[in-house]
Amino acid sequence: xxxxxxxxxxxxxxxxxxxxxxxxxxxxxxxxxxxxxxxxxxxxxxxxxxxxxxxxxxxxxxxxxxxxxxxxxxxxxxxxxxxxxxxxxxxxxxxxxxxxxxxxxxxxxxxxxxxxxxxxxxxxxxxxxxxxxxxxxxxxxxxxxxxxxxxxxxxxxxxxxxxxxxxxxxxxxxxxxxxxxxxxxxxxxxxxxxxxxxxxxxxxxxxxxxxxxxxxxxxxxxxxxxxxxxxxxxxxxxxxxxxxxxxxxxxxxxxxxxxxxxxxxxxxxxxxxxxxxxxxxxxxxxxxxxxxxxxxxxxxxxxxxxxxxxxxxxxxxxxxxxxxxxxxxxxxxxxxxxxxxxxxxxxxxxxxxxxxxxxxxxxxxxxxxxxxxxxxx
Numbered sequence: 001x002x003x004x005x006x007x008x009x010x011x012x013x014x015x016x017x018x019x020x021x022x023x024x025x026x027x028x029x030x031x032x033x034x035x036x037x038x039x040x041x042x043x044x045x046x047x048x049x050x051x052x053x054x055x056x057x058x059x060x061x062x063x064x065x066x067x068x069x070x071x072x073x074x075x076x077x078x079x080x081x082x083x084x085x086x087x088x089x090x091x092x093x094x095x096x097x098x099x100x101x102x103x104x105x106x107x108x109x110x111x112x113x114x115x116x117x118x119x120x121x122x123x124x125x126x127x128x129x130x131x132x133x134x135x136x137x138x139x140x141x142x143x144x145x146x147x148x149x150x151x152x153x154x155x156x157x158x159x160x161x162x163x164x165x166x167x168x169x170x171x172x173x174x175x176x177x178x179x180x181x182x183x184x185x186x187x188x189x190x191x192x193x194x195x196x197x198x199x200x201x202x203x204x205x206x207x208x209x210x211x212x213x214x215x216x217x218x219x220x221x222x223x224x225x226x227x228x229x230x231x232x233x234x235x236x237x238x239x240x241x242x243x244x245x246x247x248x249x250x251x252x253x254x255x256x257x258x259x260x261x262x263x264x265x266x267x268x269x270x271x272x273x274x275x276x277x278x279x280x281x282x283x284x285x286x287x288x289x290x291x292x293x294x295x296x297x298x299x300x301x302x303x304x305x306x307x308x309x310x311x312x313x314x315x316x317x318x319x320x321x322x323x324x325x326x327x328x329x330x331x332x333x334x335x336x337x338x339x340x341x342x343x344x345x346x347x348x349x350x351x352x353x354x355x356x357x358x359x360x361x362x363x364x365x366x367x368x369x370x371x372x373x374x375x376x377x
Contacts, residue, residue, distance in 0.1 A: 173222025259377030
């Protein structure tokens, strides 16, 4: 990057670390006016510029080296010269070695697979079927940290193994968490303010606040979440595409004495009906759970007939999950700039799996606690 740009970015980052938004607004106004007060800042940027160096990016050199083959691939494709198009694609792939180009290499394996598949259809006896399968399989193996690839079309007749929905959910969760960390702020106090703000919701038993805390917890875990406000709706909804739906009935205001009641079970079971009428493609969602969150550890005997298809999570466990995922966020944030994009995705997935906070682990925990199997009151 040009030294001038490096200096501008460094100055901007250092001076954006303020305690109050008003301070940042004041700095922005000084910048926009470009008056005498800005001259000192301008000189500081110039001084920073002198200490910046332009380093050669080997990745850029590699991309410059392959571009001629990429262009040739496109020309061959336009001419329907599939043999040479396949050769051009292979030339690109051969130069995209190493983890830095893992995602891009996956894309070119996919392109090569598509061309080989087309050649197989044109020349069924020339071995292109095996080549197509090989390229598609290599593409899938390269891109195990990106959700977009799970949605690409693969020829059904080749029977290429596809990514299962739970793995897709784990990948999507990691992508969402990466976005969250960036939004929370890689520098400055905003990050801790966000985490503490969520803790302030989830640590209290006031129903509306706790429900909002559960909703924010789901987002921390990489789910798309909602805190519905209409009557008879769940207290929180967590969803990842068409893989997983978790709907919560929270009873944070009930004391730990007594058992989970008939009315609570009926209310929770009715959330399935709410979800069916409110969530598009509800029937296509593979795994659906209604979870009762409560201080109570037992269920009323009279409630057992109404507890089928319901699950239980103690409020203390919800708060433990928050403590665990907030720790993951802090660790990841501290390492964020030391990894490239592919590496940070792998790191996030590794952390989530280790702490059993990935969507697959979350639903396994939920499935292990059916409401009708907890002790009876």
